[in-house]
Amino acid sequence: MDYHRHGFEIVGIVGANRSPSCGVDTTSRNNREVPGQGVFLAKLAQRLEKEGIAVPMLGVKASDGSIQKLRELL
Numbered sequence: 707m708d709y710h711r712h713g714f715e716i717v718g719i720v721g722a723n724r725s726p727s728c729g730v731d732t733t734s735r736n737n738r739e740v741p742g743q744g745v746f747l748a749k750l751a752q753r754l755e756k757e758g759i760a761v762p763m764l765g766v767k768a769s770d771g772s773i774q775k776l777r778e779l780l
């Protein structure tokens with residue numbers, strides 16, 4: 707919220723898919739990758755929405771072309 711309040715341009719939030727905390731598109735349950743957000747990013751997304759701040763979130767994994775995804779975000 708402070709970055710936004712002080713005029714910084716927030717181009718996006720990058721999270722690690724399959725992470726139980728920081729997954730964007732997938733999380734982990736019983737050591738299996740399942741659809742959904744990790745706990746931390748889900749709470750962060752809720753708070754940003756409550757504050758009326760729209761920030762794209764990008765989920766990456768080492769095996770899924772992450773460099774190209776980051777280029778698209780920028």
